[in-house]
Amino acid sequence: MARQVTGAARRVADAAEVLRDEKFNARRVELAEAALETLGELGFARTSLREIAQNSAFTHGVFHYYFSDKLDLICCCVRHYKAKCVTRYDDVVATATSRDELTEGFLAKLAATLQNEARMHRLWYDLRSQAMFEAAFRKDVLEIDKSLEAMIWRIASRYAELGSKRPASSPAALYALFDGLFQSALLKHLAGDKTAIPELLDEVRRLLPTVC
Amino acid sequence: MARQVTGAARRVADAAEVLRDEKFNARRVELAEAALETLGELGFARTSLREIAQNSAFTHGVFHYYFSDKLDLICCCVRHYKAKCVTRYDDVVATATSRDELTEGFLAKLAATLQNEARMHRLWYDLRSQAMFEAAFRKDVLEIDKSLEAMIWRIASRYAELGSKRPASSPAALYALFDGLFQSALLKHLAGDKTAIPELLDEVRRLLPTVC
DNA sequence: CCAATATCTTGACACTTGTCAAGAACGAAT
DNA sequence: ATTCGTTCTTGACAAGTGTCAAGATATTGG
Numbered sequence: 001m002a003r004q005v006t007g008a009a010r011r012v013a014d015a016a017e018v019l020r021d022e023k024f025n026a027r028r029v030e031l032a033e034a035a036l037e038t039l040g041e042l043g044f045a046r047t048s049l050r051e052i053a054q055n056s057a058f059t060h061g062v063f064h065y066y067f068s069d070k071l072d073l074i075c076c077c078v079r080h081y082k083a084k085c086v087t088r089y090d091d092v093v094a095t096a097t098s099r100d101e102l103t104e105g106f107l108a109k110l111a112a113t114l115q116n117e118a119r120m121h122r123l124w125y126d127l128r129s130q131a132m133f134e135a136a137f138r139k140d141v142l143e144i145d146k147s148l149e150a151m152i153w154r155i156a157s158r159y160a161e162l163g164s165k166r167p168a169s170s171p172a173a174l175y176a177l178f179d180g181l182f183q184s185a186l187l188k189h190l191a192g193d194k195t196a197i198p199e200l201l202d203e204v205r206r207l208l209p210t211v212c
Numbered sequence: 213m214a215r216q217v218t219g220a221a222r223r224v225a226d227a228a229e230v231l232r233d234e235k236f237n238a239r240r241v242e243l244a245e246a247a248l249e250t251l252g253e254l255g256f257a258r259t260s261l262r263e264i265a266q267n268s269a270f271t272h273g274v275f276h277y278y279f280s281d282k283l284d285l286i287c288c289c290v291r292h293y294k295a296k297c298v299t300r301y302d303d304v305v306a307t308a309t310s311r312d313e314l315t316e317g318f319l320a321k322l323a324a325t326l327q328n329e330a331r332m333h334r335l336w337y338d339l340r341s342q343a344m345f346e347a348a349f350r351k352d353v354l355e356i357d358k359s360l361e362a363m364i365w366r367i368a369s370r371y372a373e374l375g376s377k378r379p380a381s382s383p384a385a386l387y388a389l390f391d392g393l394f395q396s397a398l399l400k401h402l403a404g405d406k407t408a409i410p411e412l413l414d415e416v417r418r419l420l421p422t423v424c
Numbered sequence: 425c426c427a428a429t430a431t432c433t434t435g436a437c438a439c440t441t442g443t444c445a446a447g448a449a450c451g452a453a454t
Numbered sequence: 455a456t457t458c459g460t461t462c463t464t465g466a467c468a469a470g471t472g473t474c475a476a477g478a479t480a481t482t483g484g
Contacts (some may be wrong), residue, residue: 050441059464129337132398177385183392186386210380271433395460425484427484436474
């Protein structure tokens, strides 16, 4: 009997703990999201915890309550950002019933994300570069890179399938190609080049049939 | 006569001035080269002028004598770095007499630069990302990007020519592809992945005949 | 050789940075 | 309502930052 009581008490305590943990984690994500605003604006190099706090509803102390470290915060930001990114084209892939439909759906999302989420994307490239210097970033960055590669591969596979073909190159090469094009277009777009987005779309439209 | 004298004097003065300018510029390059050491080690975000000075034979004041600004210094570094980079494969292109020869020459240099100059290359990616945030970098970075694209195009054109073909894609797409592959391999290499370089070589070896 | 100019050193400045600790405000359980 | 643990605020600290200016040193021109 005593056994059962302590067992029940343990269960209650455990439940309380996971609840606390969930709340704690939800707060971390809230803070990470707020931090992403400033990081996207200023980049990793110029962003300080105080600046993050000032551009948000929080005080700088909270960040140290929820994160052991500045790197800890940034890592959390990166992981959170990842979850949003990799599913961007999933419904296009799922619903497209022809090559043209897939192409246009893909290109539309591509243009939109380049236009509306330029700051988040440049932050991604910033952090990926940081990972070349800061070992603490590498695991997360490599993981995200992999899921982005998989994302591109899903699109290409589906595109090939709709044409009863198979992709002509490896997942790595395909991802490298699209990532390179996107990165270049992003830089030009941020530099005020109005032709960057349409040129990217043209290039991708031309490329898709040749690689799949 | 007086005219001629002042003319001569002017010429002498001018000559002296260009000499001073040359010396000044040579010193700038010296300092930039020293700065590149530390920048390649720590990255843009973590590099301070004092750290640069400490890792060199100069004191931190000199840098402010020769550069108006930290950005001015970094820009000079980037420009200097550029000149070295874009000619890396030129002799391979010039001397290769067959596709195989060009391929192997290219791959050998590619592997060597990835192995021996990883720090410089990660700095380049770092600075290119910074250009997405810092407008002052954009002009130089875009210019370097263009000459790198041209460099890749020279290789691809020659490769195609040696097979009596024409490159199958645009310069931009080709550069995006190789740059993306290189960037990914560099990150993996820096993360300690021993297979990164051979895998890059394999990928490029496979890719070359399909794109040209 | 001397004066003038260019080059470099040194130390100081105002400011920002990450980190931490003391305690206030809050919420929940007794 | 009181106590206790969580959550948050505030202010301080030491270390590091870019910038500058005064003066030392070296180089050049007369």
